[in-house]
Amino acid sequence: MAREWNAVAYEGLSSPQTRWGAVFLDRLELGGDEDAIDAGCGTGKVTALLLEKLPRGTVLAVDGSRAMVEAAGERFAGEPRVRVEHQDLLELTVEEPVDLVFSTATFHWIGDHRRLFDRLAGVLKPGGRLAAQCGGEGNISRATRATREVMGRDRFRGYFEGWDDDKNYAGAGETKERLEAAGFEGVETWLHEELTGFGSVGELTRFLAAVVLGGHLERLPEEEREPFAAAVAGEIVAEDGETLLDYVRLNMMATRSGRTG
Numbered sequence: 169m170a171r172e173w174n175a176v177a178y179e180g181l182s183s184p185q186t187r188w189g190a191v192f193l194d195r196l197e198l199g200g201d202e203d204a205i206d207a208g209c210g211t212g213k214v215t216a217l218l219l220e221k222l223p224r225g226t227v228l229a230v231d232g233s234r235a236m237v238e239a240a241g242e243r244f245a246g247e248p249r250v251r252v253e254h255q256d257l258l259e260l261t262v263e264e265p266v267d268l269v270f271s272t273a274t275f276h277w278i279g280d281h282r283r284l285f286d287r288l289a290g291v292l293k294p295g296g297r298l299a300a301q302c303g304g305e306g307n308i309s310r311a312t313r314a315t316r317e318v319m320g321r322d323r324f325r326g327y328f329e330g331w332d333d334d335k336n337y338a339g340a341g342e343t344k345e346r347l348e349a350a351g352f353e354g355v356e357t358w359l360h361e362e363l364t365g366f367g368s369v370g371e372l373t374r375f376l377a378a379v380v381l382g383g384h385l386e387r388l389p390e391e392e393r394e395p396f397a398a399a400v401a402g403e404i405v406a407e408d409g410e411t412l413l414d415y416v417r418l419n420m421m422a423t424r425s426g427r428t429g
């Protein structure tokens with residue numbers, strides 16, 4: 169099962185993810201009556217934007233973190249068109265196949281994209297669509313370099329022995345091939361850059377701790393978590409004085425083959 173997240177911190181710090189999700193959603197042409205899944209819904213901020221585009225549709229919001237599911241459940245309490253479920257996307261099951269699988273900022277947390285895409289094809293109706301955006305090849309390379317440097321320091325090295333980072337920043341070409349192998353057609357995949365600035369080193373540190381370094385911080389004792397995130401932020405800024413993360417997003421649009429009629 170996917171790891172736990174700090175839902176309160178993510179809700180407060182995820183405005184970049186919400187902004188990218190809103191722009192990506194704007195590209196999508198929807199009839200408004202689709203039954204959709206938001207795969208990796210987090211606290212539900214982007215799910216709410218998706219719901220606005222589906223005035224006669226429904227959303228099954230799925231996440232592998234119980235804290236995220238609880239937060240999304242509170243957000244949509246009393247909204248009959250949204251159901252929130254705790255599920256691992258690699259084991260995703262639904263009562264009825266859906267018209268749309270939508271997902272933002274989630275797939276790079278999942279190592280096995282072949283298995284993921286097989287599962288997503290399995291929950292879509294023939295002719296149903298996948299529209300997803302996640303971290304792609306080259307994503308936050310400044311932070312990745314800085315994190316590796318800090319992991320190797322004497323103070324932290326012992327906590328990371330035998331463990332490596334868990335992100336999967338896939339390229340556009342290999343993703344297209346994997347989607348086609350999973351039974352998707354009309355596949356479009358592309359990368360785009362989203363250079364993201366932070367107001368101060370403190371803000372960057374809080375963002376890294378809540379959004380980027382969760383897997384690392386889990387391995388550290390409580391008292392070492394903030395110093396680790398602060399050291400990574402310091403190392404990023406030391407490079408050129410900029411409080412920037414060089415985000416790269418991988419976009420994918422595809423249709424499940426086997427349309428009937």
Ligand SMILES: C[S@@+](CC[C@H](N)C(=O)[O-])C[C@H]1O[C@@H](n2cnc3c(N)ncnc32)[C@H](O)[C@@H]1O
Nearest residue numbers: 170208209210231232233256257272273274277
């Ligand atoms: C960065 S958040 C994105 C949340 C939201 N979609 C957004 O754009 O703000 C990534 C989410 O993916 C979820 N996630 C990661 N791996 C997962 C898996 N295997 N199954 C279900 N959820 C997963 C995490 O629990 C987390 O809530």
